[in-house]
Amino acid sequence: MHSGEPREREATVLVGLAHGGTTRTEVEDHLDELGRLVDTAGGEVVARLLQERRTPDPATLVGSGFIGRIETACRETGARTVVFDEDLTASQARNLERALPEDVKVLDRAGVILDIFAQRARSREAQTQVELAQLTYLLPRLTRRWGHLSRQAGGIGTRGVGETQLEIDRRLVTRRIAMLRRKLAEIESSRRLRRQRRTAAPTVALVGYTNAGKSSLFHRLTRARVRVEDRLFATLDPRARRTVLGDGVKVIFTDTVGFIRKLPHDLVAPFRSTLEEAAEADLVLHVVDAAHPSWEEHLRVGDEVLESLGVEPDRVVVVLNKMDLVGERRPRRLLRAGLPVSAVTGEGLDDLKRLVRTKLLGAPGVAVLTIPLTETGAVERACALPHQVARRFGRETVTLAVRIREGGLKEADLERYRVEAWA
Ligand SMILES: Nc1nc2c(ncn2[C@@H]2O[C@H](COP(=O)(O)OP(=O)(O)OP(=O)(O)O)[C@@H](O)[C@H]2O)c(=O)[nH]1
Ligand SMILES: [Mg+2]
Incomplete structure (x- = not known):
């Protein structure tokens, strides 16, 4: 399902925004973490920019002057990927891509995390979950730019999604999302059965x-x-x-x-x-x-x-x-x-x-029993109880801890062996 490992580490610019309650230092810490995420995803951080702003710009998150700085950073470093630490709405991402040079793709922290998950998921369930999450994330963001990039190199943000899916029409993506949902429901119900057992x-x-x-x-x-x-x-x-x-x-x-x-x-x-x-x-x-x-x-x-x-x-x-x-x-x-x-x-x-x-x-619902070994009937009944937490045989007694519902001990005729705690 992977569209191939990237040939070289993808040069990436990080962008953080300090606003409202977040301080500059906090944003720096978050950018450190974002840098590790990008590194894990196979990218290389070549520049990081931080804007302080009272309120985020609803259309592009950062202001237009700052977009100019991002553009300069991309030009100077050759980066074609810009990652925002803040969540971007699909329209913000599109607006930013429109404002930046044609070959630059924009994603946010969520997009990078999804990419890591896509690269690392191994079980059928995890892979299905990741593809579903990724398509849901990508659907409103699908622009020509992404399709174009995915055909060329894959790259951060698009691995895990079958290569052709990005190129094909949204209707098919929507259909695939529905199919993955059904598949996941099946996997989950079979897992629930296993869990009960x-x-x-x-x-x-x-x-x-x-x-x-x-x-x-x-x-x-x-x-x-x-x-x-x-x-x-x-x-x-x-x-x-x-x-x-x-x-x-x-x-x-x-x-x-x-x-x-x-x-x-x-x-x-x-x-x-x-x-x-x-x-x-x-x-x-x-x-x-x-x-x-x-x-x-x-x-x-x-x-x-x-x-x-x-x-x-x-x-x-x-x-x-x-x-x-x-x-x-x-x-x-x-x-x-x-x-x-x-x-x-x-x-x-x-x-x-x-x-x-x-x-x-000591958890609620756990009962502790101490039974003399001479009372073989009771010992046998107790050892046959399901959900045993612990069992210890001494010279004269056996001590058991079992998870049992209210009234269960009485039914098994074991109530009188109950003790306060495991000793
Ligand atoms: N010095 C030190 N390093 C530790 C200790 N426990 C884990 N590490 C290191 O921390 C790193 C992460 O350990 P993991 O056990 O993979 O952490 P995890 O919580 O399972 O991480 P994820 O699966 O990525 O969420 C590894 O490099 C470990 O060797 C510890 O007690 N002391
Ligand atoms: Mg782990």
Whole structure:
């Protein structure tokens, strides 16, 4: 589905806008991040421009004088791609393209993120989701310029979409969007079936800002081999893996796609199903790169996503990763925010496992039973219960933690073995 790797890195100009509540420094940080995104997408940042303006221009976002500066930067560097950190409406993008030289294409942060997803998605589901999001994004933006560029080189913003689709008429694109929607609905319903079948062990989801170290922790906690990279969006096809956390506590860990500021809406919607699955987890580990200067913003972005998915705060544990990079003096404000760990040195991982265990065993809906081994009938009934969280055989008793609905223990005639907590 890819229209071929670009032969060389695409020279790109970044544009940021400081207005309203955003300061210059914040915009500089956002442009740093945008630069990493462009780099991941295969581009090379050759210039960055920042305009301060009280309010954005409704037609072109930046003012006409500033468009002149963008044009000069493109001419001087040979760049043919301009990326805005702000979301551009389709008409703003078109107006900007009209105002710039003929061979320059304009896209925004969302367009770059979509491009990265298109390059990296591997599973059929992720690929379908990305193509859908990309066509939805591109449809109102389809201009001759894009079709022309895609035929020539592909380039940022157009990979993942079948090459011919850009050239053909909108009606066909609309039809393809409808087809992809249907296909996705099918994939999702078959996934829902799979999910229902495998709820035997409690699930713990690793979520958080991109590059926070979710996959590294997933690897440390489950010994599964997964892609770990110092790149944004290294993981696009989430993995789940079963492991035993000591004390007989069985858990399914899931790794997920990272969050980012301004994840495009068209992408949030389809990827929501993956995140929703994570949000249904018994426990959510919100992983934060504690060594990142913007860790608080990352934490906030993650909290917002989790809240929008309906995850209650008491199901969330904040994990401060990369503590090995934080240095000797650890700010109190940071330490108050969560549990310090390092996926690299292993610091704090035992504490993390213990915390996960305690949280799961104490979760509402989990009952703990202690049964003398001499009562074989009861032991047998208890061991046959589905949804076991933990089981430990002692010399004289067996202790079990099971997820069970109200009244379930009575039905299984096990109510009298119930104890307060896992000891
Ligand atoms: N020093 C240090 N580096 C870490 C730690 N954990 C992860 N990293 C590095 O951080 C980078 C990102 O790690 P990943 O595990 O891929 O991060 P992720 O959250 O899965 O990222 P995405 O899948 O892109 O969202 C890699 O270069 C890791 O080696 C840590 O505790 N300490
Ligand atoms: Mg990852």
